[in-house]
Amino acid sequence: MSAAPSLVVEDLVVEFAKPRSLADMVTGTHPPTVRAVDGVSLTVAAGQTLGLVGESGSGKSTIGKAILGLNRPARGSIRFEGKAFAERDPAGQAEFRRRVQMVFQDPYSSLNPRLRIGSAIAEVLRFHGIVPEQEIAGEVLRLLSLVGLPGAMVERRPRELSGGQRQRAGLARALAVRPTFLVLDEPVAALDVSIQAQVLNLLGDLRRELGLTMLFVAHELGVVRHMSDRLAVMYLGQIMESGPSDAVFRDPRHPYTRALLSAVPKMTTVKRQRAAVTQGEIPSPLNIPSGCRFRTRCPMAQPVCETVPPEVTVGPGHVARCHFAATPINP
Amino acid sequence: MAAVAEERQTTRRNPLLRELGSWSSSLKCGAAITLLIVLAAVFAPWIAPYDPNAQDFEALLMPPGWPHLFGTDSLGRDIFSRVLYGARIDLVIGFFTTYVPMTYGVVLGAYAGYKGGWFDAVLMRIIDVAMAFPFLVLIIVILAILGPGIQNIYISVFILAWTMYARLARAEMLVERTKDYMTAVKVLGFPQRRIILRHGLPNVINSSIVFSASDFVLNILLVSGLSFLGLGVQPPLPEWGAMIAEGRDFIRDAWWMATMPGFAILATGVGLALIGDGLAQRLGERHHTTV
Amino acid sequence: MTQPLLAIEDLTVGFHTPHGSVLANKHLTLTVAAGETLGIVGESGSGKSVLCRAILRLLPSPPAEITAKSLAFAGRDLLKLKPAEMRKIRGQDIAMVFQNPMTSLNPVWPIGDQVSEGLRIHRGLGRAAARQVAIDILKRVGIPSAALRVDDYPYQWSGGMMQRAVIAMAMTGQPKLLLADEPTTALDVTIQDQILSLLMELQRETGMAIILVSHDMSVVSETCDRVAVMYAGSIVELGVAADILSAPLHPYTWSLLRSIPHLDAPTGRLATIGGQPPDLARLEPGCPFAPRCPVASAECRALPIALKTLPGDRATACHFPERVAQLDQRAAS
Ligand SMILES: Nc1ncnc2c1ncn2[C@@H]1O[C@H](COP(=O)(O)OP(=O)(O)OP(=O)(O)O)[C@@H](O)[C@H]1O
Ligand SMILES: Nc1ncnc2c1ncn2[C@@H]1O[C@H](COP(=O)(O)OP(=O)(O)OP(=O)(O)O)[C@@H](O)[C@H]1O
Ligand code: SF4
Ligand code: SF4
Ligand SMILES: [Mg+2]
Ligand SMILES: [Mg+2]
Numbered sequence: 001m002s003a004a005p006s007l008v009v010e011d012l013v014v015e016f017a018k019p020r021s022l023a024d025m026v027t028g029t030h031p032p033t034v035r036a037v038d039g040v041s042l043t044v045a046a047g048q049t050l051g052l053v054g055e056s057g058s059g060k061s062t063i064g065k066a067i068l069g070l071n072r073p074a075r076g077s078i079r080f081e082g083k084a085f086a087e088r089d090p091a092g093q094a095e096f097r098r099r100v101q102m103v104f105q106d107p108y109s110s111l112n113p114r115l116r117i118g119s120a121i122a123e124v125l126r127f128h129g130i131v132p133e134q135e136i137a138g139e140v141l142r143l144l145s146l147v148g149l150p151g152a153m154v155e156r157r158p159r160e161l162s163g164g165q166r167q168r169a170g171l172a173r174a175l176a177v178r179p180t181f182l183v184l185d186e187p188v189a190a191l192d193v194s195i196q197a198q199v200l201n202l203l204g205d206l207r208r209e210l211g212l213t214m215l216f217v218a219h220e221l222g223v224v225r226h227m228s229d230r231l232a233v234m235y236l237g238q239i240m241e242s243g244p245s246d247a248v249f250r251d252p253r254h255p256y257t258r259a260l261l262s263a264v265p266k267m268t269t270v271k272r273q274r275a276a277v278t279q280g281e282i283p284s285p286l287n288i289p290s291g292c293r294f295r296t297r298c299p300m301a302q303p304v305c306e307t308v309p310p311e312v313t314v315g316p317g318h319v320a321r322c323h324f325a326a327t328p329i330n331p
Numbered sequence: 332m333a334a335v336a337e338e339r340q341t342t343r344r345n346p347l348l349r350e351l352g353s354w355s356s357s358l359k360c361g362a363a364i365t366l367l368i369v370l371a372a373v374f375a376p377w378i379a380p381y382d383p384n385a386q387d388f389e390a391l392l393m394p395p396g397w398p399h400l401f402g403t404d405s406l407g408r409d410i411f412s413r414v415l416y417g418a419r420i421d422l423v424i425g426f427f428t429t430y431v432p433m434t435y436g437v438v439l440g441a442y443a444g445y446k447g448g449w450f451d452a453v454l455m456r457i458i459d460v461a462m463a464f465p466f467l468v469l470i471i472v473i474l475a476i477l478g479p480g481i482q483n484i485y486i487s488v489f490i491l492a493w494t495m496y497a498r499l500a501r502a503e504m505l506v507e508r509t510k511d512y513m514t515a516v517k518v519l520g521f522p523q524r525r526i527i528l529r530h531g532l533p534n535v536i537n538s539s540i541v542f543s544a545s546d547f548v549l550n551i552l553l554v555s556g557l558s559f560l561g562l563g564v565q566p567p568l569p570e571w572g573a574m575i576a577e578g579r580d581f582i583r584d585a586w587w588m589a590t591m592p593g594f595a596i597l598a599t600g601v602g603l604a605l606i607g608d609g610l611a612q613r614l615g616e617r618h619h620t621t622v
Numbered sequence: 623m624t625q626p627l628l629a630i631e632d633l634t635v636g637f638h639t640p641h642g643s644v645l646a647n648k649h650l651t652l653t654v655a656a657g658e659t660l661g662i663v664g665e666s667g668s669g670k671s672v673l674c675r676a677i678l679r680l681l682p683s684p685p686a687e688i689t690a691k692s693l694a695f696a697g698r699d700l701l702k703l704k705p706a707e708m709r710k711i712r713g714q715d716i717a718m719v720f721q722n723p724m725t726s727l728n729p730v731w732p733i734g735d736q737v738s739e740g741l742r743i744h745r746g747l748g749r750a751a752a753r754q755v756a757i758d759i760l761k762r763v764g765i766p767s768a769a770l771r772v773d774d775y776p777y778q779w780s781g782g783m784m785q786r787a788v789i790a791m792a793m794t795g796q797p798k799l800l801l802a803d804e805p806t807t808a809l810d811v812t813i814q815d816q817i818l819s820l821l822m823e824l825q826r827e828t829g830m831a832i833i834l835v836s837h838d839m840s841v842v843s844e845t846c847d848r849v850a851v852m853y854a855g856s857i858v859e860l861g862v863a864a865d866i867l868s869a870p871l872h873p874y875t876w877s878l879l880r881s882i883p884h885l886d887a888p889t890g891r892l893a894t895i896g897g898q899p900p901d902l903a904r905l906e907p908g909c910p911f912a913p914r915c916p917v918a919s920a921e922c923r924a925l926p927i928a929l930k931t932l933p934g935d936r937a938t939a940c941h942f943p944e945r946v947a948q949l950d951q952r953a954a955s
Contacts, residue, residue: 014889016778032770034778052903056782056810057766068518097520105781108722110511114533124519145898152901155641163721163804164666170515171830177519186781189807190721192666192837197881197892204891220838224893249885263815264885265840269864271659272844275823276816284766353684506729509777577689 006046006181006213007067011039012076014062034285036062038237039076044181044230049207049226050215051245053221053260057285058234060217061105064183067215068102078117080181098128098222101179104169105186105217107166111158117144117169118154124176143172148198163190171199175206183215200226221264225249230317233257236293241325242320251328253320255298292322300324357492358609364602368595372418372440377557379412383569393583402587413569414595419617420570421551421599424481428488428550429543435540437532443497444504444535451501460495466491467553479562484554495546496539503535544572544607548600555596571596626653626679627831628799628846631691633830635669635676638685642903646672648855651929654799657825659832661842661863664852665899670835671721673852674801677833678718695799714744715798719789719805721835726788727776733787734760734772738905740794764816776884776910783809789817796828803835818845839882851875854910856899857929863935864894871943880953909941916952917945 011328014037037059044050052060055109065071067078068084077084080100086097086201104110105204110121121140125131131139141151158166167190175181184203188196200223206212218224225245232242233256241254252258278297289295291306298305304323335358354362380398387407395402401410443451461469474486507533509514516526555572557563559579563572565575571592578589635647645648646669654660662670676688677682679700693700695716700708712718714807720726727736737759738752747755753772760768763786776784785808792800802821822845824831836842842849842863849866851859851874859872870876880893900906908923909915915922919942927939940946 030460055808056785056808057780058810058811061780065514070514070517094520097518100518102515102518104511104515106722110515112512112516112530112534115530121913127519127521148898150898150901152641152903156639160637160639160644162667162671173515173519186808190666190804190837192664192668192878194837194881195666196837196880197883198894200883201891201894219807219814221811222883222885225885260811261809261885264699265814265818265844267813267839267840267843267867269843269868271847272818272822274819276812276819278815284771286767286770288788349684509729 050223054234101174102183241320361605381409381525425491431491436493440500444501457532628654633690661846668852717792718801721803
């Protein structure tokens, strides 16, 4: 298991400042900054998949974008194969751009509305010289069929596709350059379960055959469990628990992880009458609770939780950030 | 089942016809009027019954009728022929004064919106200054320095008219650049120039295209106005504005001298305004229909 | 039985493209009663979103062409309404949560203004009052520090936050029918849980009917009374949610249910359906699932399909529903 790390993120902090309005300038106030990612460290070993789950708005997409150098971190370092993006020479940066790809969360805005699907993919192939000119058309069709799209889609523009079809077109475009590292931001959210299964199998094959390394962001825990070797659970910009995927699912030690697992909808025969599992107002990154961030919603919160909890190692490579993580609790 | 079969049938029609069929009535009317004027300009030598500059002292200030459809002017020239030839001059002037500045205006604006920073700041200040003064006043100032003449009108319009387009394109680019497809091509390692020109530009150009239809009319009016003031096209060229200027002195005795070219300007204006209107609807629709 | 709130009869939607007419909805017939949730599941690209948009008449035509025997909402045929009457129905009586939160918000407007716009139009509130109600609604759908963030622009919110804003906007008009197109796919499970509970609570309070499009079978089982399964523009199975999800009577539904990855029993490879979904511009006569159906036979390709009613208030478009049992046996062995 001690494969060389492909990606190492250390103590990453990403902040977004609201632009100062005229009123702010007159009154001399500074608008609040959103600390979307607050001290995240993670490692992805070559050929492995790290699943990233967590609260909506907790900074998952922001981490993904930071890895690709799309936003400027306030602090911390991101190294791909030992090198930060800024340390690379122009040729190295170009290579990085080919080898590290991202599938964006929103299938609606991630395709150029004016380009037909075929030309969007062909452009990428041509620009990076992936295949010789005369093979481009064939390669486009191959990529589309990999993601389960019929060849007729080549001629379509994004507005003529359904949500799931767009998401797969985005995936085909990212796969076109034959990347070695993929950031997948909710790559299957808009797909029906049979096509989802097809895409997940495809990603599994690529991982096995080409050693593709992945950061896999998703909300659906069944999918994440199926895909990932390791799992990181985020809440309000920080990782609450991380560890081997099996261990985290089998023996979750952080109350937030447990809340997530118990909120997973189940196959039932009766319509829901109950109230939501987790109550309490969700704090915002503008106004982070002191001490433990999950305190305002945690069913186990104690007075001690007003102090920052330590990172407790609860198993091999399995850590949780809670005062009571050391004791397993079977719900 | 019958309905389905019928549907299949209609889609086999010629794509051009289908495209035309989907135009709104204002777009169709505008296109028809404009096409008519363009055809008149192109075929002027064949349509025009007289040489536009041939003077006929036997037929001075003839009212509209036969054989002079629009009458004749104070030098006995056939106004119908002059209006036809005038279309050649005015459409060409309108075209260049609109689309040349639009080309670089949109590109500059798109760059500014995408890159931000000092480039954007400097460009916006220049635009603010240029737009703080009435357009016509600035043009006249420049013409006062360079001297009158159509060439100098071109130069002065090229110096000023891009600002509106730059502003429109920049505003749209500010929105477009936050969309993921612009990020996606960055992730794919495409150079910035390609991202802006090939991926950004086609998506920020709509409002400029719509605006250009009315700008076209305004520019014809501008040049006509300048010619009227004696700063633009010089007689005897049959430019519409210049013709109106000549007709001014005879407005009591020969109303047709000024009115006929005036109608030509009006018709062009209405045609282009309808096109602009139709395009605004159509492009807006295109842009916002996502299922 | 009382009159249903929504009764769709023989709805067909085609899109004109240079390569022929894409039939996104083919002869759909279904009803939704007040207070009921109808789930729509099915293949990606099978016409679920198009159906929702057709009900609200939001498809620009051309390229769309809508035909139906009737599209009756509360006794009025929506296809016969004047544009002004249709506008009154949208947002007031029928609201929609679009699949794509990012594009259903205007990028150049603060989110708070977009939420309060509906309040000002539909409830006639003043500017300040609408803003306050907007903040309350945003809080209710779980936006933290709503008062601080109402003036943000959409790009400053995460995908899930935007989705909640869109849900908030749909609720401002107090609709009788809510069309929810994958309302929770962009949300994490705890927020999804809250939104689903909220929707169910609102439904119990107001008796609103919901059409819920979702890919998550568990979500459907927890929230829906009845389910329609769509494939290639047609409804292939319709009935009580619990029945369909536990004992499907169409091979497509059966295959779909088998592809779900399970939380507690991770498997090596997921079951998929072989072959490609059909091109909606070139649909063959006969069963559209035939090229991929493991129990297809020659008759399937010849006979045109129609939803046939079976005992137990359910219907299937499969000519041979009894063959699903064979599939179960085959999978077991
Ligand atoms: N460009 C931006 N400007 C201001 N704030 C931003 C920006 N991008 C993200 N944020 C904020 O950063 C936080 C994290 O956003 P992010 O998109 O990373 O969340 P996420 O975990 O991906 O959520 P989701 O699951 O809903 O997609 C959110 O509070 C969001 O509002
Ligand atoms: N404007 C259009 N022109 C041509 N085809 C279109 C157009 N809009 C939609 N389609 C096609 O109609 C079909 C149905 O689309 P729809 O968006 O309803 O699918 P969906 O069931 O909602 O799928 P998903 O689950 O992926 O969102 C798709 O195959 C799509 O390609
Ligand atoms: S530290 Fe306290 S509040 Fe935080 S998760 Fe653990 S028990 Fe809950
Ligand atoms: S009709 Fe035939 S092909 Fe279609 S689903 Fe039934 S058994 Fe399969
Ligand atoms: Mg995200
Ligand atoms: Mg859809």
